[in-house]
Amino acid sequence: MxxxxxxxxxxxxxxxxxxxxxxxxxxxxxxxxxxxxxxxWAVHSAKNLLKGQGSHELTQVQTQILSILKETGGLDLSNLSERMQISPMDLERDMAALRHMEKIRAELREGKKVFRLW
Ligand SMILES: [Zn+2]
Known part of the structure; x- marks a missing residue:
């Protein structure tokens, strides 16, 4: 059956x-x-993570994050969200994906969490 x-x-x-x-x-x-x-969202992000792992395809937002971080040498989340005009909450998903792909990493500068290129 x-x-x-x-x-x-x-x-x-x-x-x-x-x-x-x-x-x-x-x-x-x-x-x-x-x-x-x-x-x-859970399904969506799981799929996106898998996709990211396989092909390293970046979304438009992720590409923009990378170029801003490259240009500035590193920014914290609130500055980055201000520049991109995307809320930190929405940004965090893409940041997490980028960190997962080892495109960016976080480091502490003067007690502040700053994101920079890997
Ligand atoms: Zn079934």
Whole structure:
């Protein structure tokens, strides 16, 4: 038999019934806890990280971060967000991705966390 959701072939013993559909164990579990699959940002960022690791493709924002850091020799997050006119919270995601790719790193200068090129 087949899972109604992912079309995976499943053994009868693994089959689960929900709303009259036959589901595999995985789909049944995620149907039971929809919050697990309803976090588009988590999925999105995980995909982006994987993509980044594979191809080192940079987003426009990330490219801009790199060029500003190159030009200035290093900036802290608040100065950087001011320059880019992007909120620090939004910026942090790209910073994290860039750090993950080892494009930039943080260092302490006079007690302040400053980002600079790797
Ligand atoms: Zn399934």
């Amino acid at each position: 087949q899972c109604a959701k992912c079309q995976e072939t499943i053994e009868e013993t693994e089959a689960r019934e929900m709303h009259g559909q036959t589901l595999c164990e995985d789909c049944y579990m995620s149907a039971l806890s929809p919050t697990r699959t309803c976090d588009p």
